[in-house]
Amino acid sequence: MITARLTVNGEQREVAFRPSATLLFVLREKLGLTGAKPGCLNGDCGACTVNVNGTAMKSCLMLAVEGLNQTILTIEGLKDSPVQHAFIEHFAFQCGYCTPGFIMNINSLLKKYPEADDYTIKEFLSSNICRCTGYQEIEKAVKSLLKMNREDRAGLQQDV
Amino acid sequence: MGLIGKSVLRKEAWEKVTGTARYTADYPATDSLHAKIVVSPYAHAVIKGIQTSKAKEVFGVRAIITGEQFPLTGEEIRDRPVLAKDKVRHYGEAVALVVADTPQQAKRAAELIEVEYEPLPVVHSPTAALMPNSPLVHEQLGRYKREERVYPEPGTNVANRTKIRKGSMERGWNLAEVTVEERFSFSPSDHAAMETRCSTAEILPDGKVYIMTSSQAPFMAKRLINEYFGVDIGKIVVETPFVGGAYGGKASIQLELLAFIASMAVGGRKVRLLNIREQDMLTSPCHIGLDATVKLGSTRDGKIQAAELLFLFDGGAYSDKGADLSRAAAVDCTGPYGIENVWCDSLCVYTNHPYAAPFRGFSHSELLFAVERTMDVLADKLGMDRLQLRYINAIRPGDTTPTQVKLNNSNVGNLPGCIDRLKQMINWEEGMIQDLGNGKIRVKGVSCIWKTSTIESDAGSGVILTFNRDGSINLISGVIEIGTGTKTVLAQILAETLKMDIRMVHVQMKVNTQSTPEHWKTVASRGTFMAGRAVLAAAEDVIKQLKSTASCVLRAQPDDLEVGYGKIFLRDEPDIHLDIKDVAYGYVYSNGNAIGGQIIGRGHYNLRRLTYMDKETGAGKPGPEWSVGAQAVEIEFDKKHLTYRIVRAFSAVDIGTVLNEKAARGQVMGAMSMGLAFGGRETFVFDKWGRVLNPQLRTYRPLRYGEHPEYHVSFVVTPQLDAAYGARGAGEHGLMGMPAALGNALSLAAGVKLNELPLIPEQIWKMKQKEGYSHADL
Numbered sequence: 001m002i003t004a005r006l007t008v009n010g011e012q013r014e015v016a017f018r019p020s021a022t023l024l025f026v027l028r029e030k031l032g033l034t035g036a037k038p039g040c041l042n043g044d045c046g047a048c049t050v051n052v053n054g055t056a057m058k059s060c061l062m063l064a065v066e067g068l069n070q071t072i073l074t075i076e077g078l079k080d081s082p083v084q085h086a087f088i089e090h091f092a093f094q095c096g097y098c099t100p101g102f103i104m105n106i107n108s109l110l111k112k113y114p115e116a117d118d119y120t121i122k123e124f125l126s127s128n129i130c131r132c133t134g135y136q137e138i139e140k141a142v143k144s145l146l147k148m149n150r151e152d153r154a155g156l157q158q159d160v
Numbered sequence: 161m162g163l164i165g166k167s168v169l170r171k172e173a174w175e176k177v178t179g180t181a182r183y184t185a186d187y188p189a190t191d192s193l194h195a196k197i198v199v200s201p202y203a204h205a206v207i208k209g210i211q212t213s214k215a216k217e218v219f220g221v222r223a224i225i226t227g228e229q230f231p232l233t234g235e236e237i238r239d240r241p242v243l244a245k246d247k248v249r250h251y252g253e254a255v256a257l258v259v260a261d262t263p264q265q266a267k268r269a270a271e272l273i274e275v276e277y278e279p280l281p282v283v284h285s286p287t288a289a290l291m292p293n294s295p296l297v298h299e300q301l302g303r304y305k306r307e308e309r310v311y312p313e314p315g316t317n318v319a320n321r322t323k324i325r326k327g328s329m330e331r332g333w334n335l336a337e338v339t340v341e342e343r344f345s346f347s348p349s350d351h352a353a354m355e356t357r358c359s360t361a362e363i364l365p366d367g368k369v370y371i372m373t374s375s376q377a378p379f380m381a382k383r384l385i386n387e388y389f390g391v392d393i394g395k396i397v398v399e400t401p402f403v404g405g406a407y408g409g410k411a412s413i414q415l416e417l418l419a420f421i422a423s424m425a426v427g428g429r430k431v432r433l434l435n436i437r438e439q440d441m442l443t444s445p446c447h448i449g450l451d452a453t454v455k456l457g458s459t460r461d462g463k464i465q466a467a468e469l470l471f472l473f474d475g476g477a478y479s480d481k482g483a484d485l486s487r488a489a490a491v492d493c494t495g496p497y498g499i500e501n502v503w504c505d506s507l508c509v510y511t512n513h514p515y516a517a518p519f520r521g522f523s524h525s526e527l528l529f530a531v532e533r534t535m536d537v538l539a540d541k542l543g544m545d546r547l548q549l550r551y552i553n554a555i556r557p558g559d560t561t562p563t564q565v566k567l568n569n570s571n572v573g574n575l576p577g578c579i580d581r582l583k584q585m586i587n588w589e590e591g592m593i594q595d596l597g598n599g600k601i602r603v604k605g606v607s608c609i610w611k612t613s614t615i616e617s618d619a620g621s622g623v624i625l626t627f628n629r630d631g632s633i634n635l636i637s638g639v640i641e642i643g644t645g646t647k648t649v650l651a652q653i654l655a656e657t658l659k660m661d662i663r664m665v666h667v668q669m670k671v672n673t674q675s676t677p678e679h680w681k682t683v684a685s686r687g688t689f690m691a692g693r694a695v696l697a698a699a700e701d702v703i704k705q706l707k708s709t710a711s712c713v714l715r716a717q718p719d720d721l722e723v724g725y726g727k728i729f730l731r732d733e734p735d736i737h738l739d740i741k742d743v744a745y746g747y748v749y750s751n752g753n754a755i756g757g758q759i760i761g762r763g764h765y766n767l768r769r770l771t772y773m774d775k776e777t778g779a780g781k782p783g784p785e786w787s788v789g790a791q792a793v794e795i796e797f798d799k800k801h802l803t804y805r806i807v808r809a810f811s812a813v814d815i816g817t818v819l820n821e822k823a824a825r826g827q828v829m830g831a832m833s834m835g836l837a838f839g840g841r842e843t844f845v846f847d848k849w850g851r852v853l854n855p856q857l858r859t860y861r862p863l864r865y866g867e868h869p870e871y872h873v874s875f876v877v878t879p880q881l882d883a884a885y886g887a888r889g890a891g892e893h894g895l896m897g898m899p900a901a902l903g904n905a906l907s908l909a910a911g912v913k914l915n916e917l918p919l920i921p922e923q924i925w926k927m928k929q930k931e932g933y934s935h936a937d938l
Contacts, residue, residue, distance in 0.1 A: 039437070
């Protein structure tokens with residue numbers, strides 16, 4: 001066991017874990033942050049996606065020790081964000097199990113590529129699996145946000 | 161209130177987008193031990209011995225369990241040991257169970273258990289299983305306890321046979337001027353819900369059993385633990401929170417039993433068992449496979465006179481729900497067509513494959529792949545338009561089903577209407593093939609669907625409504641929120657009936673079999689129908705009670721009162737009223753006198769007038785109503801490389817009144833997506849020893865973002881008269897015609913009959929090879 005401090009959702013959390021523990025295991029079983037889900041435990045499904053320094057990361061493929069001195073954001077740290085609103089309005093989830101992973105993936109996508117084209121969207125989102133929807137609703141939710149981004153920037157330019 | 165049809169946002173929406181929605185494995189496990197399953201590396205082998213001494217030495221191990229002492233299980237035939245005993249019958253079968261303090265310790269110990277096997281010959285398919293010299297999967301088939309209406313054939317690998325004998329085949333074949341016969345085959349595959357199954361079990365000192373499980377059937381888990389283990393049914397409490405996708409796979413009772421025996425082995429302490437993906441696919445039940453032969457005969461003008469169908473379902477090692485699946489396929493064996501003369505044998509056959517759970521559509525996407533592919537072959541032989549052939553034979557009110565149920569304007573949807581709608585949607589008149597140049601073509605394939613739901617003839621659903629002091633209502637139903645949004649739809653039904661603000665309806669999402677009224681199982685597209693009727697009944701109960709109390713205060717007959725808009729008021733003088741909030745907990749007069757009390761509404765609905773099927777002819781009424789639809793797929797096909805892209809997918813379905821537009825579209829599109837994945841790419845890949853080579857999501861690949869086509873969904877509305885606001889089942893239907901439509905498009909595009917799934921380019925290439933195709937031809 002090692003004891004370390006992780007920065008999660010803007011808080012420093014002291015936590016003891018085995019050196020071989022994955023970030024997903026520590027988030028769920030030690031910190032009670034169960035929004036990140038286990039789906040495959042080998043990076044295939046994306047249900048465990050969180051943001052590490054703003055980058056979408058599969059927390060089952062990362063050791064908790066690799067998260068030291070990094071800024072970790074989980075779905076629990078995302079409050080009232082446009083992605084969450086878009087998912088609700090566009091019915092972009094059903095069972096909801098893959099949803100935190102998708103939302104964290106999209107959160108990172110929008111921050112990095114606010115004007116993402118179809119190729120970039122696919123590049124990001126094809127790493128997660130949703131088994132309930134046909135993806136059309138998720139596509140609409142993402143594109144509504146990109147549209148919002150465009151309108152925001154257009155508005156900004158006019159202001160200037 | 162105008163809530164019917166509105167895309168009301170889901171009641172659990174914010175929980176699901178904030179990570180606060182809890183699934184079974186999300187409940188803290190600090191007080192529980194952890195179990196790990198040891199599985200068989202063979203598909204069929206004798207267990208010679210199990211060595212556990214090394215495993216016992218692992219720190220933290222509390223118990224190691226092998227298959228000796230437990231009763232046989234199974235819903236229709238008790239053929240399955242909780243843990244394999246004497247022999248294993250499929251790759252991945254549970255052989256032993258380790259319980260330890262942590263998941264890591266349990267895993268370490270499980271790896272140290274040594275099982276000695278003696279391999280046996282493997283039964284690879286239902287067709288092979290019926291060969292006279294085939295090994296038997298169950299030597300003791302005749303000795304198993306079973307339900308009355310399942311018909312195993314001891315001494316063979318037949319777990320169940322359902323016969324349909326309608327009309328006269330002799331007459332049918334005499335009238336037939338054109339006949340076609342096709343054979344079909346596909347292996348088992350998987351549901352691949354994103355949440356792997358998870359169960360926890362705890363047994364208290366007084367014998368109470370607490371189970372939490374990711375299931376579509378907590379009430380059935382309760383019933384079966386009572387039946388198998390003799391625990392008093394009232395002492396068993398099963399809880400199910402949100403379920404992360406199910407699609408039928410979580411309707412079988414399996415992991416709960418393992419968690420229960422694990423807890424028994426450690427003196428009742430709480431034990432959690434969370435499937436890893438590989439075991440979720442192999443050890444827990446999967447999606448059924450099928451070998452089928454379909455023979456159709458029609459007159460030259462396209463009227464089908466005879467249908468002869470043989471379905472050999474690959475039930476795998478245990479019959480569990482496979483027996484029932486094969487029966488359901490017999491019920492709707494012809495596809496949605498009015499045919500006078502029908503012969504069908506539908507068998508559930510034992511093989512050494514993982515065994516089958518229900519799968520969205522309950523054997524219908526499977527049988528429809530065979531029937532609808534044959535319809536295209538028949539259309540071609542007749543030289544007839546493919547949709548025209550389907551239109552001519554489309555099932556209509558006045559026709560009878562294969563089990564001889566007479567259809568009417570309420571119990572069947574409008575299939576001709578769906579076909580007409582589909583023609584417009586896909587611009588059928590422009591033709592089925594368009595040449596895009598570059599060796600690519602765009603091709604359309606079509607199919608039609610139908611389904612009734614053959615669940616237990618006495619299946620029921622109950623609803624309780626309790627009031628809060630502000631006049632808002634808690635809606636408590638046994639329907640599991642597996643992702644379908646049914647509980648939001650129930651809230652809509654309630655709010656519409658009580659003419660109230662839907663924000664005043666609070667839906668309890670979690671189900672607890674002790675405090676929630678039973679909903680048989682959340683399966684078969686029955687949630688909205690059965691629970692919807694229960695909500696209507698509970699709403700009537702509430703109205704009656706509100707009026708009763710209010711009639712004293714308002715000094716008027718209850719019959720003169722109306723309920724709605726948060727009030728109870730005189731019909732002809734609405735100004736004379738009481739607020740519901742002042743009556744919901746009893747009314748208090750100004751002097752302190754009180755009458756009434758908290759209003760608790762109750763409602764119930766049981767299926768009615770369903771009958772068992774006759775053993776020899778299948779005659780009977782096993783389901784209440786048939787939803788129908790017409791579907792299409794448009795592909796872009798590369799003639800040289802035999803690769804393709806699904807460009808668009810279409811559904812024109814009659815699900816009766818649409819209660820929540822966006823949720824209904826989501827159900828249909830999601831089901832279509834799953835059907836395209838099943839038809840196009842998903843299968844277990846077996847080697848010659850019956851091992852599954854691809855039990856992971858990187859080798860077993862569901863559709864991913866960007867691989868999805870454009871979806872087009874249109875609703876034809878034929879209300880079902882005895883359903884809440886006329887809604888029909890909708891959860892499964894989008895899936896059912898997709899494999900056939902894809903097969904029809906690809907067969908046309910490639911110019912070769914494609915009768916096996918999945919439809920990967922390699923499969924197309926193999927079929928082309930058989931016909932002497934070579935690249936030199938291009």
